[in-house]
Structures are given as C-alpha cells and as structure tokens.
Amino acid sequence: MNDLHLQPATFTWRKEMPLADHPAKVHQWIRTINELKSVEEREKPDCVFFGAPLSRSSISPSGASEFPEYFRRSWKGFSTYNMDYDLDFSGMQVWDIGDIAMHGTDINLCHRFIRETSNAVHNHFRDSLIGGIGGDHSTTAMLVKGMKEIYPDKKIGILQFDTHFDLRDPSEQGPSNGTPMRQLIEAGTVEGKHIHNIGLHGFYNTKELCDYAKKKGVRYVPLRLARKYGLEQVVSEILNTLENEVDMIYVTIDMDVLDMTYAPGVPAATSGGMRPEELLEAVFLAGSHKKVKAFDIVCLDPLRDTIRQTTVQIGTSVFLTMICGLLSRGNNNDSG
Template sequence: MKSFLYPKLILPSFTWVRPDDGAEAQKVHEWIQPLTAENDPEKSKAADFVVVGVPLSRSSISVSGASEFPEAFRRAWKGFTTYNLDEDIDLSEMTALDAGDVPMHVTDIRRCHDNIIAASAALHQHFGTSTVCAIGGDHSITAMMIKGLHQAKPEEKIGILQFDTHFDLRDMSDNGPSNGTPMRNLIESGVVEGRNMYNIGLHGFFNTKDLKKYADEKGVNYITLREARKKGIEETVFDCLEELASKVDTIYLTVDMDVLDIAYAPGVPASTPGGMTSAELLEGVLAAGRHSKVKAMDIVCLDPLKDTNAQPTVKLGTHVFLTFLTGVMLR
C-alpha cells in the first residue's frame, strides 16, 4: 500500500478475514478494520480509535517476548464481543482502525525508537481527533509514542497517568532508553514535566530508594497501591485526572501490565506478588477512559511467551483495551 503512513508503518503480520456480507459486527475481529488503500487516507480521518502495534522488546532490562503481544492481541479479538454487558453499550457504534505495526530493526534499538517517534507523529497528525492506542512492546515505547505526540502537537502540554509497579525512572546513563527509563527519558528531554506525571500502583520491594528520591526531586506524583486501595481505585484515578487536567492539555495513559499481581498476570516479564487484581485495573482503566483529556494510551510489558496455555494475560490485556474504549464511549 502506498500512502504517507507507509513505510512509517507496515501491515500487521496477522489480520482477520472479515465477512463481506454486510452483517453487523458482533465480535471485535469483525469490528476493527485494517487500514487499507480503500479507507486510507482521507476516509479514515474521522475514525474514533486507531490501534497501532509496537513490537519492540529488545530494549527490555529483563528477558522479554513483549514484542509478540501485538499479534497475540489481534488473535485474541475473536474471543470478545463488541457489546459490554456491564455498561450496556456496543463499541461497534464507533469506528476503529488497525493501522498496522511500527517497523523494527533487527539489532538497532535507537533506530527502532526513531521509527516509533516518526510513526506516532504521523498518526497523531493524520488522526487529529482520534484516540490512538499503542500495543507494545516494552515500556520504552511509551517515551517514544509521547515524543511523537509532542512532535505532532508541540503547542499542547502533555501529562501522564501511569499504572505501574515501578517508577521507571532509572538513570539514563546506566540503562539507556530502556523499559526502566521511559519517565526519566521524558523528564530529561523536556517533553513532560515530573509534576505532570501520576503513577498509581507502586508497591512492595520492587523500587530502590534513590528512585523515590529522584521522583521527589522532580515532583513526580505517586500513589502506592495500599493508598489507592484505602481511598478506592476509581476515586484515586478521578482525583489524579482532575489535578492533571488543570495543568495540561492532553493526558496519555500508560498501562504497564506488571502492575498486576503475578496470580492474575503470569505472562509478564517482571511479574510480582502483591499487585493489583484484574478487577482493580479494569476499574482504573475505565475511569481513565471516561476523562475527555485522555487522548492516547498504551499497553506494555505483556509477554505471550511467558503466558500459560489458556493465555490469561493476553486475554486480560485485550480486556484492558476494550475497557478503556468503553470509558471513551461513555464520555
């Protein structure tokens, strides 16, 4: 396909054969349309949601097959309907496009990151009113997706709502642009101020004291999982978004699946005990999706190769995505 988006993007390695009988979509794989020559570029500008795969995990500190999630995510669509019984709404009433994947270099991580920035900028420029949903990949992709958003809309101040077990503020000189440094990367590059970052879900023995010190120095806002549970996940998210909305133009939601307890998400490279339950994460994501300033999101650090045969983590990651879209539709 020839268009301005390509070769910044490539067609996904896996696509569903969609029914051509004109029947109303009932399953997610029947609803999300691949971006093709027929609907690109002008006809697609009004899409409500745009999905892009970002299959990179070479930049992960721990061994990770998170690069396999975009394909596993697409394959999981067939197991979900577009109708959300809890909210009594049907996502198929909105338009969703699959823009394909960001191309990755075999060995050059910097080149991969540059490709993500370029693809993100192109998507946000073209789909100016659409919600862009990036499917990672490890957490290093978040910094690059946000840098692309910043390139596309330099006049907008960006804030971040982060669900995570970790600060992801490791020293760039020691770790480079890895999945342990995306938030520090954004702070040090001047793209996002520390005071406009809100991290929910930190817990246990999985962060060092020097990272907390750096967070405090930069004004990063963080709410431990214990604090969020006492207050209520939904209320915590709403309060964070209210504060953020008063300071920024655009809010980017990043969901690191390692925020979940290992019992709920075995397919995560850095899985830990004591994390969120599935219900807590879905509640938080739904609340985030309902806020009008949340205009982009990603799901990262989900490794299908570590998942069990039933693929519970892949299914949960897909559920997180659909729950976020439910929140957007509820606006």
C-alpha cells in the same frame, strides 16, 4: 499515510461475509489496514492504533514484541458489547493501521521509527484517540515524544499504571524499559509534576528512585493507599488534577501492574499487584476523560502466558475497556 514506518500486521482475520450492520465480535468489527485502502478522507475514526513490537530494549528477557500478534488473534473471543457498562461499541470506528517496522538489532533506530510514526499518526488523526500496542515500556518515551512534536505548545500529563517508577538513569541503563519516564523528564517533554503513577507496591523500587521521583515532583499513590482511599476515587482525583494542569493526557498501562497470579505473562511479574477488575475500572475512568488523547499497553509477554493466554485476555480487555470509556464520552471528544 505513506510517510509512516508501518507494515501490515503479521496476523489478520478473514472477515466473514456478509457482515451484519452491527458486528457481534471484535474480529469482525475492527477495520484493518487492508480495508482502509479505499477509505474516504472525510472518514474520521474514533480510535486509531498500531503495534510497536519491540522488546530488545527490555531489562528483563522479554517476548513483549509478540503481543501485537497475540492481541489480534484474541479478538474472536470478545463481543462488541460490555455488560458491565451496558455499552455496545459496534457502531464506533476503530482502525488497526498495522505494526511499526523494527530493525533487528538497532534499538535507537527502532525508537526513531516509533517516534516518527507517533508524530505522523497524531498529525493525521488529530480528532482520534491514538493507541500503541507494545512492545516494552521503552516505546512509551518515543510515543509521547512524537505526540509532543505535533503539539509543542501543549502540556502533556501522564497517568501511569505500573509496579515500577521507570525512572532509572538512561546514562546507566540506556533507552530501556526502565527509563522512559526519566527520559521524558530530562528531555523536557513532560514535567515531573505532571506524571502520576498508581500501582507501586512492595519491594520492587529502590529508595534512590523514590528520592528522584520526589526531587522531580513525580506524583504517586502506592497501591496500598490507593486501595485504602478507594482506587476509583484516587483515579478520579488524579484525572481532575491533570485536567486543571495540562492540555492533554497520555495513559500508559504497564501490565506488570497486575499481580502475578492474574498476569503470569509479564517479564517482571510480582506479587501484591492490582486485580484485573481494579485495573479495568481505572482504565474505563481514564478512557472516559475528555483530555485523554493517547494510550499504550506495554510489557505483556505472551510467550510466558502458558495457561489459556490469561494475560493476553486481560490485555485485550484493557484495550476494549478503553474504547468503552471513549464511547461513554458521547460526542464530546475535544481532547485538545
């Protein structure tokens, strides 16, 4: 693990001793990098995640780099039992391996560190679900590229929950949070037809971007139609389509997919977006799919979250709901 660009998280919980066999709270349950120093090689975590605290690459002013810390601070407010699905995930192994070190000004160097860390984590934990806690959406391109380097012969599909296409031209916008999907298409990392976006709505994308999406075969269901057909049904059909077309699936959750009423803590808050319960149901379906190999949660700015950390609470719920989905797979975690 010394080959990773990782450093300890800026915040960790002091574990209460002695711990119960089945810890009731998330902050007692997740194993941190300090606890993992003596981990035996044979231990195989169900999920490994790390922070990617980068937001200098954001088009809109953003404090999304702060989310990994606020995410960890929120754990004490969550139990290890989800009443909606009657699932107790306290017996699962979920490891927090710290944050990727970031350069203060060099975005390209930060992106290199993210790609190389993703590469190393996917190589080391081939049987685990891999999670990235952003950071802005520019991190996604690097996380997927690092994954592809480990599985060069595998086709990767992307399920994207987002208000935006994120298909802006990198030659004009640079490696920003507005360009990750286009970066992946133009690099040949992911085929356009294997990207599915749910959450597009309103007046927040240009016709030029829509035309580019159609040209490259990017598939999308505007939120209005997804609600008309049934969001759960749409997500299930997308996962079934990807299951037949790709070897593994990457899920990226841009928190600006939520309506600004529920998620004030995003840099590009909009009206008319998803409700939290819609996103959580969709994330559970994604997490339960056997080909979902990795995910990220991006573009959540806790510095804008002025009312009881509303958006951070939802972001943490998204993460834990993904874990619940993983648990619902049973022992069949053969994601490629």
